[in-house]
Amino acid sequence: MTEMSRESLTIVDCTLRDGGYHTNWEFGRSLVEEYLAVCPRLGIDVVELGYVRFTANRAGPYGQLPKGLTANLRTALPTDHRLRFAAMVDAEDFACVPGAEAGRRLAEKLATGALPVDVVRIAVRYDKMAAVAEAVAAVRDAGFRVCLNLMQIDLASTREVVQCLAATRDMGSLEALYLADSLGSLTPARTIELVSAFCAGQAAPVGIHAHDNQGLALHNTQVAIETGARWVDGTVHGMGRGAGNTRTEQLLVLLGSGPDELQPLLDLIVRHFHPLMEDYRWGASGLYVLAGLHRIHPTYVQRIERNATLGPEEKLRAMAFLAGSAAHRFTVDTLDYALGSIRD
Amino acid sequence: MTEMSRESLTIVDCTLRDGGYHTNWEFGRSLVEEYLAVCPRLGIDVVELGYVRFTANRAGPYGQLPKGLTANLRTALPTDHRLRFAAMVDAEDFACVPGAEAGRRLAEKLATGALPVDVVRIAVRYDKMAAVAEAVAAVRDAGFRVCLNLMQIDLASTREVVQCLAATRDMGSLEALYLADSLGSLTPARTIELVSAFCAGQAAPVGIHAHDNQGLALHNTQVAIETGARWVDGTVHGMGRGAGNTRTEQLLVLLGSGPDELQPLLDLIVRHFHPLMEDYRWGASGLYVLAGLHRIHPTYVQRIERNATLGPEEKLRAMAFLAGSAAHRFTVDTLDYALGSIRD
Known part of the structure; x- marks a missing residue:
C-alpha cells in the first residue's frame, strides 16, 4: 500500500484522552480550543475528549468528563463541523455502578457537558469481556454508539482470540472493535494475524490503536488498514501513554494530505504540542x-x-x-x- | 510484507557519519568502542565510520577520517567479526583534488587508520553526477568498492531520473546505488516509483538512505525493500542529520530480531545515545x-x-x-x- 484511500476509514484523534497520561488530563484552554478548531479542517471524524468515570479521582478535567467541556469549546468549533465526539470508560470503573445502570448514568453525566458525546469507547482487557457485557448493553440502550478497545490483545493466544470474538458476537451491535496495543509490542506480522481474525470472527468494523515503543505504530496502523481495519486512532505529535501513539500528522501524510491541509495541524504542534513533548518526553526510547x-x-x-x-x-x-x-x-x-x- | 528475510540485504549502520551532524563528528571513546563491539552481534554488515576529506576543516575526528580510528577501536572488535567498514566522501570535496588522483589520495589517507575501510560512499546530488565520473573511476581503480548516494533524489523529474540512470550506467561497476532522502520528503508511493526505476535502469544493487521528518523513514525503507532495494541504512536511535534516520533497532525488529539479540544495542542506546538525544533533539518535530x-x-x-x-x-x-x-x-x-x- 502507498497513499491510501481514506473515505472508507474513520479517523479518531484521541490526543486529549491518551495524551492526558502525561499531563494528568490537564490541558490549557487555548490548546484545546485551537485543537478543536483544527480537527474539522483535517478530515478527523471522531475526537475523543477524555475519560468519563463513575467515581471522583485525582485526574484533571479531561480525565473526568464532562469537566472541561465548556461553552467556549463549542464556540471554538466551526458551525458546520461534522466531528463526532467520543469518551472512554475504563472497564474497571463499571465495578462502581450496577451494569444495568451504566448507560443511564453515563447519559446523565455527559448531557451536562457542552459537546455532544455519542461514541463511548470501553477499554477492557481482552480476557475480561464477560464482566462488561451487561454494561455494554446498557450503554448502547442509552443511545450511545459503543466501541470496545481490547487492551493488551497481543498477549492473547489463538484460543483466547477465538473466545474473545465469541464473547463479542454475544454482545450485539458494536460501532467498532479495537485492537489496542497497550504494551507497544505488536509487530506487523502479528497485527495482520489479529486484524484478519477480528475481521473474520465478528460483524463490527475493526479498529487499531497503536503505541510507538518500537517505531512501529504508523507501520502497524498501515498494515492493519491493508488487512481490513476501518477505524484508526492517532494523536497529535503522538502524544500518548508511554512511548505515545501513531502520530495523526504522519497518518494523514500517509493518507495523502498535502502541506496546505496539514499546515494548521503543524502550527498547532509547533505552538503547543512540541513544547509539551520537551517537558514530558514521550516517544520511542x-x-x-x-x-x-x-x-x-x-x-x-x-x-x-x-x-x-x-x-x-x-x-x-x-x-x-x-x-x-x-x-x-x-x-x-x-x-x-x-x-x-x-x-x- | 511483514517480518522480512534479511539474508539478501546489506545493512549499513551510519551512526558515526550521519549522527556527526549533531556532534560535529566528535564522539566519546567509550561510546565508539561499545558501538563497534555491539555491531557484529546484531548482523550489521557495514559500519560507516565518518567522512574522509581532502582538505582540513573544523569537523571532529569522525568527520576527518582516519582521525579517530585508533588501535583501541580495533581491539574493541571481536576477533572473528565480519564487519566491513565504509567512509563517505562529499562530491564537492573532489573539487580539491584532480579526479584522477582521488583514488590514490584516499587510499593513502585511509591506510593510516586502524580499521580497514574498503567501501567508499560518494554523496552527490542526483544532477551533478558528471562532475564526479572521473573520481569514481579513480576511487574504484584504487581498490575501493564504490557506492553512490544520490542526494535530494526526490526532487528529480522523470526525465532527470532517466538521465541520472544513464550517467550511472556509464560509470561502470558500483557496489550500490542509493536513493538518499536528504530532505525527508519521500512518501511511500514516491519511494516505490524511484526504487522501481533504479532497479530497472541500471545494474547495481539499489540502496535506501531515509530521513525521518515525517515518521516515514522505517516505512519507506520497508517499501523500498519490498520493491527490490538490497542495501539499507540505519543509525542507532535514529541519530542523524536533521530529523534523523531509520532507526537501526527498529529496522532489526522489522527484520525479525528478538529481545536477546537486541539487548546489547538497547543497552548502548540507554547508556549513550538516549542521553545524546536529550541534548541534540533529533527526531520528528x-x-x-x-x-x-x-x-x-x-x-x-x-x-x-x-x-x-x-x-x-x-x-x-x-x-x-x-x-x-x-x-x-x-x-x-x-x-x-x-x-x-x-x-x-
Missing part, C-alpha cells in the same frame, strides 16, 4: 523498545524515565527485573521491587 | 514535518530549532519564508533572510 519487546506495562517506563535519581545502568537493571517478572500490569509494589533490585 | 513537506534543507531546521531566542510563532514565520524560497540548499544568507523575515 531505548527503555520503551525494551518494554515493547518484553511486554512491560508503560507506566513502569514512564516512572523510571522520570526518576531523575536513576542513571542509565540503574534503569537497565530495573527493566531487566521487570522483563523477568511478566510485568504486564502496573502495580506500585512491582515497581518498588524493581527499584529495590537495583541495589541488590 | 512539527518543524521537520514542515521541512519534509516543503523540501527545506535540514540544516535550516537544526539552526532554527536550536535558536533559543525564537518562540514558536517566530519559528513558524521563518519556516513559511523558507517554504516560499525553494530552500533545498542551505546558505547562511537564506537563513539570515528567513530570520530577518520574522521582524518584517
